[in-house]
Amino acid sequence: xxxxxxxxxxxxxxxxxxxxxxxxxxxxxxxxxxxxxxxxxxxxxxxxxxxxxxxxxxxxxxxxxxxxxxxxxxxxxxxxxxxxxxxxxxxxxxxxxxxxxxxxxxxxxxxxxxxxxxxxxxxxxxxxxxxxxxxxxxxxxxxxxxxxxxxxxxxxxxxxxxxxxxxxxxxxxxxxxxxxxxxxxxxxxxxxxxxxxxxxxxxxxxxxxxxxxxxxxxxxxxxxxxxxxxxxxxxxxxxxxxxxxxxxxxxxxxxxxxxxxxxxxxxxxxxxxxxxxxxxxxxxxxxxxxxxxxxxxxxxxxxxxxx
Numbered sequence: 001x002x003x004x005x006x007x008x009x010x011x012x013x014x015x016x017x018x019x020x021x022x023x024x025x026x027x028x029x030x031x032x033x034x035x036x037x038x039x040x041x042x043x044x045x046x047x048x049x050x051x052x053x054x055x056x057x058x059x060x061x062x063x064x065x066x067x068x069x070x071x072x073x074x075x076x077x078x079x080x081x082x083x084x085x086x087x088x089x090x091x092x093x094x095x096x097x098x099x100x101x102x103x104x105x106x107x108x109x110x111x112x113x114x115x116x117x118x119x120x121x122x123x124x125x126x127x128x129x130x131x132x133x134x135x136x137x138x139x140x141x142x143x144x145x146x147x148x149x150x151x152x153x154x155x156x157x158x159x160x161x162x163x164x165x166x167x168x169x170x171x172x173x174x175x176x177x178x179x180x181x182x183x184x185x186x187x188x189x190x191x192x193x194x195x196x197x198x199x200x201x202x203x204x205x206x207x208x209x210x211x212x213x214x215x216x217x218x219x220x221x222x223x224x225x226x227x228x229x230x231x232x233x234x235x236x237x238x239x240x241x242x243x244x245x246x247x248x249x250x251x252x253x254x255x256x257x258x259x260x261x262x263x264x265x266x267x268x269x270x271x272x273x274x275x276x277x278x279x280x281x282x283x284x285x286x287x288x289x290x291x292x293x294x295x296x297x298x299x300x301x302x303x304x305x306x307x
Contacts, residue, residue, distance in 0.1 A: 003172035006031040010169075017075060025161060025169060026152055028072050030058045076150035089179040089236040098230060109224045112154060113146040115217050116201065127197050138286055140196035143217025145204065179236045187212035188286040207238055211284040226250065246300040255283075258305045267301060 010025035017028045036054075037044055043054040051062035060068045071077040073086070098108065119125050119142040130139035149155065152169065159165050167174030186206050194202040205212070227247040234240040248266065249256035257264030260271050265283050272279045273293055281289035 006035040024156055026074060028074055030069055074152055088176045091175050091177050092235045094230045094233050112149050115143050116145040116147050118143045118217050141215055144215045145201055146216050177236050187288045212286050213284055245296050256300050
């Protein structure tokens with residue numbers, strides 16, 4: 001079905017949900033009942049108590065007197081819990097937008113991606129208070145993540161009805177595409193991660209299928225393309241976003257060097273594992289550090305030794 005079979009652009013209340021000076025035509029409300037009942041009549045009138053389950057997709061409390069609905073996702077509010085995940089992914093061709101805003105690569109990326117909760121000069125390095133018995137254990141530090149656009153605001157700055165620059169705001173399917181989950185295993189327990197951060201980033205974190213502890217803030221002197229391969233990125237297929245371990249070598253061999261004597265932490269931890277099979281790599285990983293050494297890590301060092 002076409003998106004506008006249910007979603008109408010713009011919805012009637014688009015001027016009311018944002019402040020007058022920040023309002024722009026947008027889809028900011030769930031579809032009306034008539035667009036649902038045509039296909040889901042059986043579920044709507046199912047004799048389920050206390051109410052048909054299908055109603056909870058939109059309604060906070062499914063009762064005749066309470067018509068309140070969840071905040072629509074385009075307004076940027078966190079969804080209804082870490083286990084609520086959209087079946088859609090946003091397709092964004094990074095390569096086409098690389099020079100869209102400014103010629104400065106780092107500044108260009110920061111239009112959409114900013115360091116989340118940076119530590120800066122503060123002595124408080126953790127997002128939430130860690131347990132007193134943490135010791136050498138892991139706890140989420142500030143500045144770990146980069147933000148993602150949570151609304152259409154940045155997109156519609158260029159792709160507006162007035163500019164007529166395609167795709168237009170009403171062309172939902174140009175960006176919102178169905179996607180099957182392609183991350184089979186992540187580097188941490190989602191329940192454990194949820195204890196350390198907010199709902200929005202618990203959901204983003206569980207898509208990190210490698211290097212769960214990577215902290216963007218301490219790498220702020222590097223350009224984004226030093227690690228992220230923009231031409232190969234497909235935001236609908238999350239496996240294409242995976243950063244190759246060889247990028248951790250950097251131009252000066254930051255973490256990957258020909259030998260451990262050259263200072264590479266990857267070399268050191270791999271040597272430790274080879275000497276002791278029970279050694280757990282914790283510099284970058286939480287769960288994966290217990291697994292067998294991946295070929296990609298060994299290849300990264302081997303490639304440097306050949307140079």
